[in-house]
Amino acid sequence: MKQLRIGIIGAGLRSGIAKYWHNPKGKSVVVAVADKSQERLDQFGEMIKQEVFVTTDYKELLQHPEVDAVAVLSPDYLHEEHVIEALRMGKHVYCEKPLAITVEGCDRIIAEQKKSGKHLMVGFNMRYMPMYQTMKEIIDSGVIGELKTVWVRHFVGLGGYYYYHDWHGASENTTSLLLQKGSHDLDVIHWITGQYTKKVTAFGGLDYFGGEQPNDLTCPTCDIQDTCPEASLHTLTQCAFRKEIDVEDNNMVMMELENGIKASYLQCHFTPDYQRNYTFIGTKGRIENSELEKKVYVKTRKSNSWHEFSDITYEMKETTGSHGGADPKICSDFVELVLHNKQPLTTPFAGRMSVAVGCAATESIRAGGKVMEVSQELSHIS
Incomplete structure (x- = not known):
């Protein structure tokens, strides 16, 4: 095979990465797309600017003889079904995170x-972001000594717009946003430390979103759209304070x-800013990132070595492509x-383990902070 022919399942927001696969004269080309929405299919066609096989039934796409591989970019609760069906039809699969719910x-x-x-490849694109690759390289070099502690703060500005105006707000579709949104960060913690989580305890709540509004209420039809702080008059318009919302917002x-x-x-999910702040502390120092400044700071402590005499600041170079230049790299x-059987930076098992931690933490939250064990043993499934 000299060129990989790819079918896209799910023409929503994440389908924008298809442009990195669509290179008719190169190593890969998009030949098909499936989505239940004709409007999204039309928008996808405008982006690709080339005629492809289009269907509202993903199983028709899987039966198409020209499709060698599929990218599963559908909502989280459909990943398991879509990935398994694709594998059974003999297709290679790229699956957006989380692998399942x-x-x-x-x-x-x-x-x-x-x-x-x-x-099978999981779409953990943070592993391909220069900032987090830099942080991993620093830690692996031993400059901050033996790693002991990791702190991650995730400020999800516009969390309401992205997660509470549509299907994400119901736990039956996501389990929790510790999977949908947090799976990236839980995976980066595992990847950079080189260790998986053994046990977890967690607290959280639905303290801002959700409420008593009707489930069929939309922002454009709401009487208080001009004064509501979460009003959305664009694509995602379900009320962020509707009754069915049951996913913790912190x-x-x-x-x-x-x-x-x-x-x-x-x-x-109700902070004013959008950024991730990572701090890794070792026996000889610590590193911390600033996404807003595009910098990584290395701080050293007394170690009876030359390292203690210098702190280092790394400045990230400009990149091209979405998600800080990560998307074109992960697609490649x-x-x-x-x-060519070249192994990527991520594995299906890593995808499984981030879900395992997210599920365990969610169970802990809903059980009042109970300590939960996280097993690496796969279920015995016949």
Whole structure:
């Protein structure tokens, strides 16, 4: 195979990455797209600017003889079904995070992938962002000594717009935003430390969004749209204060990783700003990032070595492509995986483990902070 022919399942917001795969004279080309919405299909066609096979039934796409691989970019609760069906039809699969919304769903996917012999890649694009690659390289170099503690603060500005005006606000669709949004950060903690979480305790709440508004209320038809702080008159218009919302809008997670590393992850969806703040503390110093400044700071402490005499600031260079230049890189890695068996920076098991932590933390929250064990043993599925 000299060129990978890709079908897209899900033509929503994330389908914008398809442009990085669509290179008719290069290594990959988009040949098909499936979505239930004709409007989204039309918008996708305008982006690709080339005629492709279009269907509202994803199973028709999987039966198309020219499709070698699929990118599953559908809503979270459909990932398990779409990935498993694609593998059974002999397709290689790229799946957006989270891999599924339950640990058992992830295990079923992994079992199916092993049976199929096809490639499966999870869309953890933060592993491809220069800032987090830089932080990993610094830690791996030993400059801050033996890693002991990780603190992550996630300020989700516009959280209401992105997650409470549509299907994300119901736990039956997401389990929790510790999967949909937090899976990136939980994975980066595992990736940079090189250790998986063993146990977790968490607290959280639905303290701002949700409420008593009718489930069918939309912003354009609401009497208080001019004064409501969360009014949205664009694509996503369901009321952010409707009754069906049951997903926590702020979470505080404490983790114990392998080798005794302690980590915390804090997430809030009603903050004014949008940024992730990571701090890693070792026996010789610490590093901290500033996404807004595009910098990584290394601070050293007394170590009886030359390191204690210098602090270092890393400035991130400008990149091209969405998500800080990560999307074109991760899309390229999927192509290289299928065409040349070149292993990417992520694995299906890593995708499973971020879901496992998110599910355990969610269960802990809803059980009053109960300490939960996180197992690496896959479910026995026949």
